[in-house]
Amino acid sequence: MDATEAAPAADAPAPADGEPGAAESPAEPSELEVAQAAAAQAAEDLARARADLYNLQQEYQGFVRRSREGAAGHREAGQAAVVESLIPVLDEVALARQHGDLTGPFEAVAGKLESVLGDKFGLVRFGEVGEVFDPALHEALMAVESSEVEEPTISLVLQPGYRLGEKVVRAARVQVTNPA
Secondary structure, three states: OOHHHHOOOOOOOOOOOOOOOOOOOOOOOOHHHHHHHHHHHHHHHHHHHHHHHHHHHHHHHHHHHHHHHHHHHHHHHHHHHHHHHHHHHHHHHHHHHHOOOOOHHHHHHHHHHHHHHHHOOOEEEEOOOOOEOOOOOEEEEEEEEEOOOOOOEEEEEEEOEEEEOOEEEEOEEEEEEEEO
């Protein structure tokens, strides 16, 4: 027997699957490789699902935060609207008090109204004679000059201003004395 007969021919067909001597070809993955690929795909899917869950949780937390901020903003806007509508009543109460027309039970009611608006809602009256003029807080309706002042100063309060927290609800309407 010579060497050519003993060695199988290179172009001889490979045995078919299921025949004895049929070895798994390198092109077909083994069961282990298939299982590993499936496990890797499952791990990747799990990582994506966890990332999606994290993103949804962050989105939900943002929604809750924005909802709370929005609710607080709406509540403050509603309170401001109510307080703003009561400012003319407070002006009338102040005028009645100045003229001595506020007596008896009406004086008690007016005091309670002012107290509730100040204590519960945080309404603060501002604008006093002698204060330095601040255009963010005061509306100058008249102006005079005097050598007695070094900076623009309120010399007459025509209507007091009101502030609700940090928000100016109504600027104080004043006369300003400017340095000459």
